[in-house]
Amino acid sequence: MNQAAGSDDRNGGERNYGARTVLVGTPVVPGLAYGPVIFASGAPDYRIDPDARIDEADRAAEAERFTAAVATVADRFAARASASSGTAAEVLTATAALARDRAWIGTAGGLIATGIPAAAATVTAIDKISAMFADRGGLMAERVTDLADIRNRVVAQVLGLPEPGIPLPEVPSVLLADDLAPADTAGLDPARVIALVTRLGGPSSHTAIIARQLGIPCVVAVAELARIDSGTTVFVDGDRGVIGVDPEAGPIAEAVAEARRRAAEVAQWRGPGRTADGHPVQILGNVADGASARSAAALGILEGVGLFRTELAFLERPDEPSVAEQERLYREVIEAMGGAKVVIRTLDAGSDKPLRFVTHPDEDNPAMGVRGNRIVATHPEVRDHQLDALAAAADGAGAPVWVMAPMIATVAEAREFAAQVRGRGLVPGVMVEVPSAAILAEKILAEVDFVSIGTNDLTQYTMAADRMSADLAALTDPWQPAVLALVERVGAAGAATGKPVGVCGEAAADPLLAGVLVGLGVGSLSCAPAAAAAVGRALATVTLDQCAAAAQAAVAADGPAQAREAARAILG
Known part of the structure; x- marks a missing residue:
């Protein structure tokens, strides 16, 4: 059974529906969801040889390959921004600009000129800037996730690997990740991804903001997320910030049915606000x-x-x-x-x-x-x-x-x-x-x-x-x-x-x-x-x-x- 619904205050309470494991995080988007787990894919599967060098005669071609990969990745972000609206468009446009940032591109280009392969140069350049952003904290630290996403996509493009991202589930599923890049979050189909849970992030992170725009339950800062295996059935209570592993089918189904009924009532509200x-x-x-x-x-x-x-x-x-x-x-x-x-x-x-x-x-x-x-x-x-x-x-x-x-x-x-x-x-x-x-x-x-x-x-x-x-x-x-x-x-x-x-x-x-x-x-x-x-x-x-x-x-x-x-x- 795979279900999702809106807020479930009556049955939420302190009930955990017989779950064998309960994890707690910070609630950011209310709602109740129930389904199998899928995990976001991380970096492409590649290994970088720190001693690898490119012959001087081949460095110009390597630089061109790098430039083309960056342009492709940035153009994809821009295209997704054009197909989006509101916060998603704003976030994706900002990420496209970051992908074209002259600071990291110039650093990577300089490394390629010394003979370092494009993939290794990309990793070195972006990791250097990411460390600088993390040290600065605040809103700059928020861009570290975006930079990692750019790095992974450029490396995949350079090496001819599949573009990293979120797998398309065959049934409505709960998406778990260390963190989610805006490009992935903004493109989610709420009919297939019925809730989001991340190990990192905060209440006003891009993941939380876009999850709210999509109207799906979201919990962040779940420290023990690695305890959950792919394919496991979980419930996500976005009101309380609770994730339950392997709940009893009967109780959770009843809670979700009640939550869906209440969500239908909410959807009928027409205002004005008072x-x-x-x-x-x-x-x-x-x-x-x-x-x-x-x-x-x-x-x-x-x-x-x-x-x-x-x-x-x-x-x-x-x-x-x-x-x-x-x-x-x-x-x-x-x-x-x-x-x-x-x-x-x-x-x-x-x-x-x-x-x-x-x-x-x-x-x-x-x-x-x-x-x-x-x-x-x-x-x-x-x-x-x-x-x-x-x-x-x-x-x-x-x-x-x-x-x-x-x-x-x-x-x-x-x-x-x-x-x-x-x-x-x-x-x-x-x-x-x-x-x-x-x-x-x-x-x-x-x-x-x-x-x-x-x-x-x-x-x-x-x-x-x-x-x-x-x-x-x-x-x-x-x-x-x-x-x-x-x-x-x-x-x-x-x-x-x-x-x-x-x-x-x-x-x-x-x-x-x-x-x-x-x-x-x-x-x-x-x-x-x-x-x-x-x-x-x-x-x-x-x-x-x-x-x-x-x-x-x-x-x-x-x-x-x-x-x-x-x-x-x-x-x-």
Whole structure:
């Protein structure tokens, strides 16, 4: 029996359905799935002779073979990005750019020129850069998985081996891996891969984000994953972060059937977002392009877009896109929403998303460096052109267009951005991703018209923990009481100033956490469109007083697991 279903709160509880082994990780996408295990394939099966050398007469041909392999791999990433939308397209476009990065390609080319074969040169060059990224930590460390994927694909291409990736299961299966590259995760068929479990990664890793977009249960940071054999039948409880090996067929089948029934109820939810006692909560979607905006609008349940990531227009570009090019992209999204609310984030570049046409000195810690709104210091024209394009796209939109800046840390930065946005007839806001912005929320809200909390970065920066570190997954959990306390402070600032406070990080997609966020003063939740119905349906079953009580209990908890249980005891 191979089944998958949505969240199963009633039968989840502490039941493990007779499983002979139970493993625990960090839950990131709720749901219950049951089926045989398959494993993602890793590096191609090859051996590199460290003493092998190429004759000087053959080195030019070897260099050409290497260049052709890199181009093929990068083009495949780009093609997959073109066939995708939203977060998947953004991630794949960034990976294609990384595959063409001149730093590692130049290093490998230099090694080939000394006689080292292309495969060995690829491994040496990418491993060197991977070590540098890992040392820098933060968002740069997140790219190590992408670099390993690029390395494996280029080596396979050079050696004429099959492209590494995920096997296509014949029956719906549970995919297990040390970690998953974006190229693999974005291409999954949720009808065949019904759940994801990884040994590494964190709550806001690319694997978790794309799994949420696909709507399949996901658990990360499962340290003992190697104890599970391929072909074994397991259940994955994405609500509790539990994986059970060889459960009893009867109990798990009943639990999955009940979960499927509840998932069908959730799918019928149509909004608008409000609690059981009528308190309004806007349910919005995160999008990255016109295609994903049209898909989100077609669901018929969203009240607009709460996060339009504009990076897709800039990534992998050798030069800055023109104002006219940008205007067309932005207008696509605005028109797709038919006059509904659209919140647009200005360019969040830098760190793990470098721009080829924006250069600045190498940084020891790019995640703490020149990223987001901070590129204005050296390249003010990039933001000026983007705001001009947004103003042109908003002309005649039929509804106000809201624009927010990422990585705002001071009141002065908020004031300067607001002036630029208001001068173009747009509604100014900022992202709260840096703890200083949360601490100064009331003063910042005095300068802008709204704020939106990016829980992924706020959690990472608050807890001083790399969000890709499996060892630190508990610290980068958005249920951390310290993070919730900062959200509470921002919510109170919104109430004091009478201005909207939203959440657009991955935390907004957690149906249980949604109630807590509302209890902390959040008025809108923007998440992957696939998660919106579950969030809206969960809020419709609880009152605002219950949300407030759950919020206080979660903030008062000692850790994320205790915060979840405290909230679940009140919200159900």
